[in-house]
Amino acid sequence: MTGFDLLIRGGLLVDGTGRPGRPADVGVAAGRLTVLAPGEAPRTGGAAEVIDARGRVVSPGFVDVHTHSDGVTLLGPSGGGSGRALVRASVLQGVTTEICGNCGSGLFPALPERLPAMRAEARITFGGDVGMYADFAGFAAAHARVLRANHLASLVGHGTLRAGVLGPVDRPARPDELRAMCALLDASLSQGAAGLSTGLIYTPGSYAGTDEVVALAAVAARHGKPYVTHLRDEMSRVEEALEEAIEISRRSGAALHVSHHKTAGRYAWGRTERTLPRIAALRAEGMDITCDVYPYTAGSTALAAMLPPWANDGGLGALTARLGDPAERDRMRRAIAEGVPGWENTVGNGGWDRISVACAPRHPQAEGRTIADLAASAGADPLDVAADLLVAEAGEVTIISHSMVEEDVRRVLAAPYTMIGSDGVPKPGGRPHPRWAGTFPRVLGRYVRELGLLRLEEAVHKMTGMAAARFGLTGRGVIRDGAHADLVVFDPAAVADLATFTEPLLPPAGIDVVVAGGQVVVRDGEETGARPGSVLAL
Numbered sequence: 001m002t003g004f005d006l007l008i009r010g011g012l013l014v015d016g017t018g019r020p021g022r023p024a025d026v027g028v029a030a031g032r033l034t035v036l037a038p039g040e041a042p043r044t045g046g047a048a049e050v051i052d053a054r055g056r057v058v059s060p061g062f063v064d065v066h067t068h069s070d071g072v073t074l075l076g077p078s079g080g081g082s083g084r085a086l087v088r089a090s091v092l093q094g095v096t097t098e099i100c101g102n103c104g105s106g107l108f109p110a111l112p113e114r115l116p117a118m119r120a121e122a123r124i125t126f127g128g129d130v131g132m133y134a135d136f137a138g139f140a141a142a143h144a145r146v147l148r149a150n151h152l153a154s155l156v157g158h159g160t161l162r163a164g165v166l167g168p169v170d171r172p173a174r175p176d177e178l179r180a181m182c183a184l185l186d187a188s189l190s191q192g193a194a195g196l197s198t199g200l201i202y203t204p205g206s207y208a209g210t211d212e213v214v215a216l217a218a219v220a221a222r223h224g225k226p227y228v229t230h231l232r233d234e235m236s237r238v239e240e241a242l243e244e245a246i247e248i249s250r251r252s253g254a255a256l257h258v259s260h261h262k263t264a265g266r267y268a269w270g271r272t273e274r275t276l277p278r279i280a281a282l283r284a285e286g287m288d289i290t291c292d293v294y295p296y297t298a299g300s301t302a303l304a305a306m307l308p309p310w311a312n313d314g315g316l317g318a319l320t321a322r323l324g325d326p327a328e329r330d331r332m333r334r335a336i337a338e339g340v341p342g343w344e345n346t347v348g349n350g351g352w353d354r355i356s357v358a359c360a361p362r363h364p365q366a367e368g369r370t371i372a373d374l375a376a377s378a379g380a381d382p383l384d385v386a387a388d389l390l391v392a393e394a395g396e397v398t399i400i401s402h403s404m405v406e407e408d409v410r411r412v413l414a415a416p417y418t419m420i421g422s423d424g425v426p427k428p429g430g431r432p433h434p435r436w437a438g439t440f441p442r443v444l445g446r447y448v449r450e451l452g453l454l455r456l457e458e459a460v461h462k463m464t465g466m467a468a469a470r471f472g473l474t475g476r477g478v479i480r481d482g483a484h485a486d487l488v489v490f491d492p493a494a495v496a497d498l499a500t501f502t503e504p505l506l507p508p509a510g511i512d513v514v515v516a517g518g519q520v521v522v523r524d525g526e527e528t529g530a531r532p533g534s535v536l537a538l
C-alpha cells in the first residue's frame with residue numbers, strides 16, 4: 001500500500017454512479033485511482049501528498065457536457081485582461097472535462113478552400129484569432145500546443161460543417177455537397193470527435209431541412225455516437241421542434257441528446273409539463289434520449305440571432321449591408337412583430353425589455369442594460385438601437401435573454417435523464433452569463449442543499465457518471481479502481497455559486513480540491529498552475 005502520488009483521506013465518497021455515499025479513502029498513482037477502506041492506507045508515508053477530506057465529499061471530476069470553450073485557451077495571454085480568469089472559471093467549479101463543439105458551432109471541419117473565410121468569422125464568434133481547422137485532428141493538434149488544466153472533448157458542429165462545405169448560404173445542400181459533409185463528419189468522428197451537434201435556430205445550421213440532418217446523424221450513428229441538438233425552437237413551437245429531433249433520431253438510428261432543454265418565452269412557460277413526459281414515455285419504450293440543463297432562468301446568445309434568418313443569409317458582410325438599409329430594417333421589424341414560419345422569434349416571444357447587452361467591446365456603457373432601456377434613453381426604436389449596435393460592433397454583440405421561469409428549470413433539473421451543462425460562452429470582455437463560473441456549485445448549493453430538489457448522489461451522478469456514459473468518456477465519471485484520476489473534493493455545507501450577472505466570473509465557494517489527470521490543479525479553491533489536461537479522442 002505504498003507509492004501513491006496522492007492520498008485523499010477521510011472523505012465521504014460519492015462515486016458518480018448515484019449510489020449512496022460511503023466513507024472511503026482514494027489513492028492516486030500514475031493517473032489512476034484506487035479505492036481504499038477508511039484507514040486501510042498507512043496514516044503517513046506511502047503517499048507523496050495527503051489531502052485531509054474530513055467533512056468533505058470526494059466525487060469524480062465534473063463533466064460539463066455543454067460548453068462553447070472551443071477557442072478560449074487558444075486565445076493565449078493576448079485574450080484580454082479577463083483571459084486567464086475566463087479559462088480558470090471552469091476548473092475552479094470542479095469541471096475536469098469540458099465538451100465543446102455544441103449548438104452546431106465549432107472550429108472544424110471545413111474544406112481547405114473555405115478555411116480562410118471561416119477563420120475570419122470564428123474571430124467574431126470566439127473573440128479573437130483561434131484558427132479554423134480542417135478536421136478534429138487539426139483542432140486537437142492546435143490545442144496540444146497550449147497547456148490546459150482540465151480535459152476537452154469536442155462534438156462536430158453542423159453549422160460549421162455546413163459553412164465549411166457550402167458557405168453561409170440559405171439554400172438546401174446539393175447531393176454532392178451533402179456527400180462532402182458526410183465525408184468530413186465521418187473523418188472527424190473517426191479521429192475522436194464525440195458526436196454531431198446542431199444549432200437549428202442559428203444560421204447557417206437553420207438553413208438545413210430535416211433530411212439533411214438525418215443523413216448526417218446516420219454517420220454519427222455508424223460510429224455509435226450521439227446526435228446532440230439545440231432544437232429548432234425552444235419557445236412557442238418547442239414541442240414541434242422536439243418531434244423533429246425525435247424523427248431525426250429514429251430515422252438515423254443515432255441516440256438523441258437535447259441540449260439545454262428549456263421552454264422559453266411567455267407562450268411556452270410551463271410546457272416542460274408536456275415535453276418531459278414525452279421524453280420519459282419514449283425512454284420507457286426503449287429509445288435512447290437524454291438532455292442537459294443549466295440552472296438559470298436566463299439564456300445567452302448573439303444579438304444577431306434575434307433577427308430573422310434571412311437577415312444573416314450570406315454571412316456577416318451581408319448582414320451589415322442589410323442593417324444599413326432602412327427598408328431592410330423595416331422588414332426585420334415586421335418579421336419580429338408578425339413572426340416568420342419556422343423561425344424561433346425570441347423578441348416576439350418576450351420583448352426587447354428581456355434582452356440585455358452582455359458584451360459589446362466598443363460600447364461598455366451599454367453592457368448590463370436592456371435594449372428597451374437603451375432605446376427609451378435614446379428616444380429611438382429598439383430594433384434601430386439593436387441594428388446600430390450590431391453595425392458599430394461589426395456583428396460582435398452578446399446578449400442575455402431573461403426568457404424562462406423557475407418551475408420549468410426545476411422540472412428539467414429533476415428529470416432522471418438530465419445531466420448538467422453550463423452552456424458557458426467564455427469570450428473575452430463584457431459581462432458574460434455567470435453560468436460559465438457558477439453552474440455546478442449552483443446545482444449543489446441551491447438545488448441540492450437549499451431546495452432539496454435533488455439528492456446529493458443524484459446531482460453528482462448527473463455531473464459525472466451519467467455524462468461520461470452518454471459521451472463515451474471511458475474510464476471517467478465514476479470513482480473505482482483503475483479509473484482515470486479526475487476528482488473533486490468539495491464541502492457540501494458550503495458549496496455555492498458566487499458568480500452573478502454583475503460579477504460573472506467570481507469563483508465559487510466550497511470547491512476545495514480538483515484533480516485532473518492525476519495532478520492537483522486546484523487546491524484551497526485556487527489554481528496550482530499544473531496543466532495536465534489534454535484533448536480527449538473518443
Ligand SMILES: [Zn+2]
Nearest residue numbers: 103199230259
Ligand atoms: Zn445552444
